[in-house]
């Protein structure tokens with residue numbers, strides 16, 4: 001069903017192997033992105049969880065920050081998970097850094113605290129699936145404010161944890177660490193029909 005899609009996974013740091021495995025389980029082709037040339041001919045790109053400060057530094061070192069920002073601004077579907085959400089955000093409440101600076105969301109890093117910040121819940125996300133989906137949070141950010149063009153996809157415990165703006169999807173949690181592929185399929189459908 002997804003075999004015609006070529007999806008990039010930013011592979012500088014963090015959980016890129018897990019995203020690769022989930023994509024391959026749905027028969028999508030995967031390109032690990034480490035250089036600007038790897039951004040060519042993609043149908044979408046995933047920015048994995050990990051450590052946003054480290055990934056941001058590596059994006060600059062590998063001369064990927066500007067080309068990636070241009071691709072996203074040009075409409076390439078992008079899915080940021082956890083640290084990937086922080087990379088996309090235009091505003092980070094508790095950090096002076098900005099990274100890709102493309103999505104009209106304001107996030108809090110380590111919103112649940114650093115030590116006790118890892119937990120899981122199961123929840124129905126109507127936009128994504130009729131069945132409850134496992135949401136795994138690991139020192140996760142959440143969204144405190146969204147711009148007018150941003151659609152809230154999921155809230156958990158009163159915090160916004162998934163949002164979409166045109167070709168950009170950002171989630172606080174880690175679907176690639178669970179066997180449930182509904183969120184990935186939601187993104188792959190965005191890649192089939194770019195906004």
Ligand SMILES: NC(=O)CC[C@H](N)C(=O)O
Nearest residue numbers: 049050051052082083139
């Ligand atoms: N699991 C994650 O991606 C954690 C994100 C991390 N706390 C950061 O601020 O970058």
